[in-house]
Amino acid sequence: MSFMKKFVEESKLSRRDFLLKTSLGIGGVAAASMIGPAGMAMASTTPTLAWGYRTPDNPYWNSIASGGENFAKSVGLDMTHLIHGGNNEKILADVKALLSKTRGNLALSVDANDSPNARSIVQACAEKGGFVSTIWNKTDDLHPWEFGDNYVCHISWSDYKPAQEVAEILMEAIGGKGGIVGIGGIASNIPAIERKAGLLKVLENYPEVELLDWQAADWSTTKANNVMATMLTRFGDEIKGIFSSNDSMTLGILEALRAEGLAGQIPIVSFDGAADVVKLIIGGEVLCTVSTNPYWAGGIALSLAYHAAIGTYKPSAEPHEHREFLGPAILITQKDAKKWYEEQIAQIPEYDWKDFWKFSSGQISYEKL
Incomplete structure (x- = not known):
């Protein structure tokens, strides 16, 4: 529980109620990704931001997407939602379609759904010059440093x-x-x-x-x-x-x-x-x-991809522990659930989205279970 205490103390809390109410499919790519908050067209060098995940109806994935939305708003952009519903073929097809629409000018975070599907998504992004962060699911033999800067990072959790x-x-x-x-x-x-x-x-x-x-x-x-x-x-x-x-x-x-x-x-x-x-x-x-603090993960994964895409962060210059890293895992029991709810749910934490590894718990190790 020492990590929980550190996590609570270091998070700057606000009372803004940020909930994901709507989601855009692939059909909303052009409008969502190229129009800024004031309705003005963004410069062609500005990457489209996107998150690929299972469903906004699931509380976990809702938190992931909400974190991504919060990061996007922090840089004055909108975020495209690629909702795959647990379908490997759909998420791969949607990513390829978005890469085509944006001519590779894409900063993407994605859960590939099944581990083997991650390679196809990463390869598609690398071939078109897009930048991608993955979470949770990939095979043990797939590593970001094998793809230069385009495969930005993989975030997982040791369960x-x-x-x-x-x-x-x-x-x-x-x-x-x-x-x-x-x-x-x-x-x-x-x-x-x-x-x-x-x-x-x-x-x-x-x-x-x-x-x-x-x-x-x-x-x-x-x-x-x-x-x-x-x-x-x-x-x-x-x-x-x-x-x-x-x-x-x-x-x-x-x-x-x-x-x-x-x-x-x-x-x-x-x-x-x-x-x-x-x-x-x-x-x-x-x-x-x-x-596993999905709100933080959603924002950080997209922030890393965005900063790699605009050149303010160079993944290939980083050590391996910054490219495959573990997020936090915080046990919540009946002793501390009320405190956790009041401090981490009733109030949404705010983060410095450039402090990429603040809540990292180290490099991923591949244990045979």
């Missing part, structure tokens, strides 16, 4: 140890014995892999705890609701605890529990630090979550 922390909290809540179930994200996603691995590692020390079932729900609230309902039918009161791999799925899990009158009776641990789940921790329906 293996945080997953062990939340798993330990779950073990304590069930008294170290009984059956639990796990609901995971997209199986090929790095966070899905690491979060499950962290749970399995902790289970090695709890021989009286049985993992009754693990099912992927692809980060979807609806799918998690259906999976949880099926698990309740199958296992009934054998389920003593639930390991949820992200907050969006936790919301679906809770709806299934409420339908059976079980909300608040079965301990749940979660990830992402979404506002709705922090409220549920305060209310006692969820034990904990882990914030």
Whole structure:
């Protein structure tokens, strides 16, 4: 929790309520990227800013996009939203279309959805002279420094140890014995892999705890609701605890529990630090979550790509730890959820978007899990 204290103390807070209300698809590229806030055409040397992500309806991705929007506004530009809905082909096609429209004059941040898809997106940007930052998903053999300045950086989070922390909290809540179930994200996603691995590692020390079932729900609230309902039918009161791999799925899990009158009776641990789940921790329906500060990540990833595009930052002059780095992972429990909500959600932190690595927790290392 020392990092959390540092994070809270160093963040300059304001009371501005910044929420992403609308999103633009690829059809809005020309209007959104080439028109400034005063409605005047921007110079042709000004790069188009864009964020490629899954959906604005998900609280996590909403925070990512909101951070990107905040950075864009700080430099007097708008941001194009490339919303792929978890479709590899769509995000690649949208990126290529935007590169064509802008003739490569693009500063892009993107989640590739599946790790292998990152290479195709990076190569497309490099070939057209665009600048791209990626987050979360890429293969271990893909590195920014292999593409000069065009592949600006990759930001990820080490979920293996945080997953062990939340798993330990779950073990304590069930008294170290009984059956639990796990609901995971997209199986090929790095966070899905690491979060499950962290749970399995902790289970090695709890021989009286049985993992009754693990099912992927692809980060979807609806799918998690259906999976949880099926698990309740199958296992009934054998389920003593639930390991949820992200907050969006936790919301679906809770709806299934409420339908059976079980909300608040079965301990749940979660990830992402979404506002709705922090409220549920305060209310006692969820034990904990882990914030990766997506708002900061959304702004910093786009800031790095932008400054590389305009030449005020040269990625190839930086050490590897500045090109593949880890963001923060902050555990939020019932002891500190109210304070966290008041200081980090009710009030939106403001950042110096040129302080690129302020909340970096070091270079990414590739552990075999």
